Amino acid sequence: MTLVTVIVGVDGSPGSRAAAEYALEEAALRNAELVFVTVVMMPEHWASGMLATQPSPEVVEGVRAEIVALINEVRAAHPAAAEKVSCSSAVRIGEVGPQMVEAAKDAEVLVVGHRGRGRLASAVLGSVGLYCVLHATCTVTVVR
Numbered sequence: 001m002t003l004v005t006v007i008v009g010v011d012g013s014p015g016s017r018a019a020a021e022y023a024l025e026e027a028a029l030r031n032a033e034l035v036f037v038t039v040v041m042m043p044e045h046w047a048s049g050m051l052a053t054q055p056s057p058e059v060v061e062g063v064r065a066e067i068v069a070l071i072n073e074v075r076a077a078h079p080a081a082a083e084k085v086s087c088s089s090a091v092r093i094g095e096v097g098p099q100m101v102e103a104a105k106d107a108e109v110l111v112v113g114h115r116g117r118g119r120l121a122s123a124v125l126g127s128v129g130l131y132c133v134l135h136a137t138c139t140v141t142v143v144r
Contacts, residue, residue: 004032015113023111028081097131
């Protein structure tokens with residue numbers, strides 16, 4: 001039997017928190033594993049003007065710690081669903097839309113928030129959500 005997976009994109013925004021809560025409930029209904037995924041964008045230039053090819057390990061570990069805290073908060077807020085669902089996390093590096101689609105390539109469902117922390121936060125559908133809807137090979141749920 002293949003394990004069903006639900007992927008949820010998180011970025012610390014209120015929209016991603018709502019997506020995480022929805023995804024936990026959805027994973028419980030599907031008897032699925034839930035993977036919280038966040039993407040750290042590749043830095044182009046740091047303040048010093050030096051070109052960087054990867055975010056620092058400290059940045060990645062800080063993001064990982066934020067995801068673990070979010071997982072714990074969401075699980076505590078939804079104990080009935082939490083006891084049915086195995087949760088894990090992943091930090092990916094690159095462009096957010098393509099990385100989310102890649103993370104969800106073997107998933108049954110990809111859940112993303114309606115709006116993120118980017119410059120297009122006031123758009124009707126965030127750029128990442130739109131990218132995922134257009135390119136993911138699985139069902140995509142966009143949570144308001």
